[in-house]
Amino acid sequence: MTQKEQTKENLVEAFWTLYKDKPLEKITVKEITDKAGYNRGTFYSYFKDTYEMQKYVRDSLLPDEHFILEPFKGIEDGTAKVFNRMEWAGEYFENNHDKIAVLFGPSGDPAFIHEFKVRVRNIIMGYLKDINVKDLEAIELMLEFHISALIGLFQLWVEKDKQISRAKLETIIEQISQEGIISAMEEKLAERK
Known part of the structure; x- marks a missing residue:
């Protein structure tokens, strides 16, 4: 797995950790990046917003x-x-x-x-x-x-x-x-x- 793929995977896993406990509308990009250990700019180089992230994961399933x-x-x-x-x-x-x-x-x-x-x-x-x-x-x-x-x-x-x-x-x-x-x-x- 490349560094880029690993970063994306880390962001997705941080999102899922949050999504298990709260609705999508209440999850912020800052929460995701804080949990994954990245800055907000890193998030936006992979996803437009949390809805796009959810769709990415949904599609992968x-x-x-x-x-x-x-x-x-x-x-x-x-x-x-x-x-x-x-x-x-x-x-x-x-x-x-x-x-x-x-x-x-x-x-x-x-x-x-x-x-x-x-x-x-x-x-x-x-x-x-x-x-x-x-x-x-x-x-x-x-x-x-x-x-x-x-x-x-x-x-x-x-x-x-x-x-x-x-x-x-x-x-x-x-x-x-x-x-x-x-x-x-x-x-x-x-x-x-």
């Missing part, structure tokens, strides 16, 4: 195309089980837990959730269109349902401070994805201590 399309490999040859093996999503959320917890949290950034969903949906829909999958309108609705549900699950998982393991969360997601919520819920309700 949006998953890339490879990550999004990984579960869809094999559709063309008929071997894919799209929501089989949810480790890819769990690993992403766990690796980015702190930042996503802030953005998904009650004082976070609702625009991030929207951008996240739109990015995932658009990449998947573009891929499905390219391989000539039919009834894209229905698939888009199903994707929105599933993406929204996954985000809600991860929000609750983060809110509950990951009280269950990532492996158990993945098992629950897998069960719901493969069996449907009604079957999965009936199975859980039938279990007794």
